[in-house]
Each structure stands twice: as structure tokens, then as C-alpha cells.
Amino acid sequence: xxxxxxxxxxxxxxxxxxxxxxxxxxxxxxxxxxxxxxxxxxxxxxxxxxxxxxxxxxxxxxxxxxxxxxxxxxxxxxxxxxxxxxxxxxxxxxxxxxxxxxxxxx
Numbered sequence: 001x002x003x004x005x006x007x008x009x010x011x012x013x014x015x016x017x018x019x020x021x022x023x024x025x026x027x028x029x030x031x032x033x034x035x036x037x038x039x040x041x042x043x044x045x046x047x048x049x050x051x052x053x054x055x056x057x058x059x060x061x062x063x064x065x066x067x068x069x070x071x072x073x074x075x076x077x078x079x080x081x082x083x084x085x086x087x088x089x090x091x092x093x094x095x096x097x098x099x100x101x102x103x104x105x106x
Contacts, residue, residue: 039066039068039074040069040074041074042068042069044064045065045073046062046064047063047064048062049062056084057085059080060081061080062078062080063076063077063078079098080096081094082097
């Protein structure tokens with residue numbers, strides 16, 4: 001998985017079932033790495049359904065398709081996300097909001 005291109009400190013806030021808040025670039029990268037180790041994940045295809053921005057925040061409604069080495073989607077997760085962008089144009093905070101029923105496959 002690609003490194004998180006961001007300024008430091010970064011806050012990665014995943015509001016999913018059991019997903020803790022990560023503070024700092026290294027913690028966010030470690031979280032993403034451990035997640036990718038739990039399943040044969042080689043990439044994520046993001047399908048943007050809606051996007052809006054105001055000030056330094058970008059809000060998306062999207063579906064994240066978790067992809068394996070063969071290109072097969074292991075899971076498709078509908079979620080909303082908020083990115084905060086620093087003055088230098090890099091991501092400074094990430095929040096993902098995912099319905100627990102989506103994680104359970106309902």
C-alpha cells in the first residue's frame with residue numbers, strides 16, 4: 001500500500017467498528033499496514049459518488065473497493081469521508097464514517 005502523503009502530525013480517525021483514532025503519520029501508516037496484512041489487499045479502488053469542499057475541508061460520499069492481487073474486489077465499503085487540507089496542499093487529517101452493517105456485509 002502506498003505511503004500516506006501528508007504533513008505531520010496527521011489524525012486518522014476511522015469511525016468504523018473497533019477502528020481507533022491514529023495520531024501522527026507513522027501511526028496512520030502502521031494502522032493501514034496492519035489492515036492490509038489482515039487480508040490479501042494490494043490496492044483500493046475508490047468510487048466517488050458525491051464530493052463537496054468548503055475552506056480546507058473536502059467531504060466525499062464514496063465506495064472503497066478493497067482489491068486483491070488478481071484485481072478482485074474483496075469487499076466494497078460505502079462510506080463518507082472528510083479530509084482536512086493544510087496550507088501546503090497536503091492532507092492533515094482524515095475521518096472515515098462507515099456504517100457497522102456495511103462492515104458485517106449486510
